[in-house]
Amino acid sequence: MKKQIQSVSLVQNAKMVAALYLVISLPLLLIFWAFGTMMGQAGMSTAMLVVFPVIYALSGFVFALIGAWIYNLVASMLGGFEFTTKEVGAA
Secondary structure, eight states: OEEEOOOOOHHHHHHHHHHHHHHHHHHHHHHHHHHHHHTTSOOOOHHHHHHHHHHHHHHHHHHHHHHHHHHHHHHHHHOOOEEEOOOOOOO
16 A cells, blocks of 8 residues: 655654754764864863754754755645555554
8 A cells, every 4th residue: 555745744853853963963972072082182172062962953953844844845746755555463
């Protein structure tokens, strides 16, 4: 059975992407900090350890919001993503 995603929730999708970006940025931040320390540089300031994940999450929110809005515009003209589903046994 084929189905189409006609529209997506703008704010809910943007919140999910922002949360994912925040979680993804934390290990990356530790890696950047560790490399900076090993290279003998002063490393990141404490403020940057807080600001970087917040900026990353906020930019993820804004761009996901824009992307979901654009998806809804295009899907209204072309029908949206199409996928096939099938019934599976009880879990």
